[in-house]
Amino acid sequence: MRIMAKRKFDGITIFLFLLPALILFVGILVAPLLASGYYSFFEWKGFGDSKFIGLDNYKTLFKTFTYKNNEVPFLWSARNALILALCSVFIQLPLSLGLALLLGKGIKSERFFLSINFLPVLISTVVIGELWRKIYYPDGGLLNSLLRKFGVLKKGAQDITWLAEKRMDGSNSTLLQCVIVPMLWQYVGYHMLLMYAGVKSVPPELREAAKIDGATDWQVDRYIVIPSMKQIIKVSVIFAVTGSLKSYDIVSVLATDKTRIAAFPSTLLKDQMGAWGRYGMGSAIAVCLIVLCFFFAVVIGEIFKDREKV
Template sequence: MEKILSDKKAIFLFVFPAFLVFLVIVLLPIFFSFYYSLLKWDGFSKGVFIGLQNYKNLFINNTDGFIISVKNSFILAILSVFIQLPISLLLALILSRGIKGEKFYRTVYFIPVILSTVVIGQLWMKIYNPNYGLLNFILAKIGLQSLTNQWLGNTKTALGAVFVPILWQYIGYHMLLMYASAKSIPTDIYEAAKIDGATESQIAFRITIPLMKRY
């Protein structure tokens, strides 16, 4: 191993193909994107170099909603951490305890992860449709007609309506990772805890969650 690491030609031979792929796929697009950002260009006609004017327009007196989009992105990230992950953890803890139908529920929760984003987008657009959407239909049928809304067309509800499909799509992914970690914990530990009289909540917070970091 030391002989190979000291051979610079061997190192170059093994590293260069990966570096070439990284250069073509990652680095070059970054540089080209930065260069295009310095142009006044519609993507078809010849670009005109305008320096940092695009960035000035972006951050100073911007009226295109850039600042709002950044804020909404942070909100979605925060919601994902404080809502999506706790729900995923709860489902993982429940399934890892060997409930009836464990394999069925595990599969059902993971199905949205393997669906195409385009399919999910079209599905939820139909659900949110103000005229024939499933959500408004259910609200109307249970006597909550006043709550029906144009979910994606209302600035007050659009962000929440966008977050729900994200939550629905990726909750199974995080759940499966946590579930696999919880299932890898030796059962002897749980048996010893039950003999000592530990409750399910104590087992979850004092055994499963701490040991998930290790397994």
């Protein structure tokens, strides 16, 4: 092929180069996405006859907060997922940012701390879930023993039944907090490393110059480093929020009985599909999840865009 001939076959070349990616993308993402939308209008067990029921699945989803008999508490699960997302953005990410900024300054053993903080990301979420289950275990679990050791739980006091939907004495559920803590903990390191990359990409001369002008460390971070990391922070926020919405692994390990399994959208979806064989309903949940993910991705994108202009 000479330069002249380049143009002639470019159409075919482009197509051939895109082909593998397109097959994967259309076959596994686009087509199933459309199919989910289609199924969501049916009452269907995955085989045999299906019945068109219009928006009934969606109506069921938005009807109730509780998990009784045949109810599908999507609102409840979405609420929990949003709480998780909020915690993730306002607790996990600031912690990651703080660690990244501190480590980015080049303190002693920077690499050592970086490695340790990233470690939980690489441990299987199932292992982490099982581990925390032992930590939370109501009778002789690590957490209750720790609380006893430090005197938070008094001698005669009853153990706290962590992870229970209702505590023994009937007070509020601890499930949500119990599930949120390990999920936040595991991915602090992930976001930390992303942000650390941003911190490190600030040219050292810029820091030096600001320091010479009399800026404190905090001011350098606030006015130079953080603004330059905006792109990375945006990505982190999007990952944190969409990740929270679709979180499945740790919840599915920690929340094992029927009521608890409905606590997050993904576990609810899996439960509807696996245990109930309601494929239409499951698809409706999937569609809601997709809509939520896109909605937040766009909103977050806009938030970060506006700040750029101001």
